[in-house]
Amino acid sequence: MNVRKIENDYVRTADRQLEKKVKKKIGLRRRLTAFFIIASVVLVCLMGMILNQNERLAEKEAQKEKMLAELEEVKKQQEQLKLQIKKLEDDEYIAKLARKEYFLSDKGEIIFTIPKKDQEKKDKDEKSAEEEEKHKENSDK
Known part of the structure; x- marks a missing residue:
């Protein structure tokens, strides 16, 4: 069977409206896809920065502990030297x-x-x- 399409103004406007809806859906999908890709890239970058900052913070904490231990050692030495000075008098x-x-x-x-x-x-x-x-x-x- 060979069915022919009716070609009048109503059918043509309905086809144009259908094509516009399809184009709008395709445009919406493209925009949403682009948005999610950009959002994902930004999220990955932010997570990387957070992890990097956590590593640096842990290093600084370790360095702080080391310096505090060294400070205690220096204070002990200072006390010993003060005692030595008193003895030398x-x-x-x-x-x-x-x-x-x-x-x-x-x-x-x-x-x-x-x-x-x-x-x-x-x-x-x-x-x-x-x-x-x-x-x-x-x-x-």
């Missing part, structure tokens, strides 16, 4: 320090030096190394 302490560090003595004192544990270990290690060398030399002959 005392003549008896200076005399005791001079006797200890520079092996100075009071009248009638005799100074004995006792080797430290590290020095004793070094001496023992050296002696054992020498004995091993002698033993090797004897065994080689």
Whole structure:
């Protein structure tokens, strides 16, 4: 069957109106798609910035904790230095320090030096190394 379309003014205006509606729907879809793409890009950029700022904030917090610990350490050192200054103002302490560090003595004192544990270990290690060398030399002959 071959059906022919009626071609009069009413049908043509109805076709034009239908074409306009279709074009409006296509335009609306394109605008909405463009809007959602732009909104998505902006959202991704904002999320990236937030994550970057959170990382920087965490780094700054860690740095702050480190600096606070260092500050406490410096305050302890400062207190020790103040105490040392007070001690150095005392003549008896200076005399005791001079006797200890520079092996100075009071009248009638005799100074004995006792080797430290590290020095004793070094001496023992050296002696054992020498004995091993002698033993090797004897065994080689």
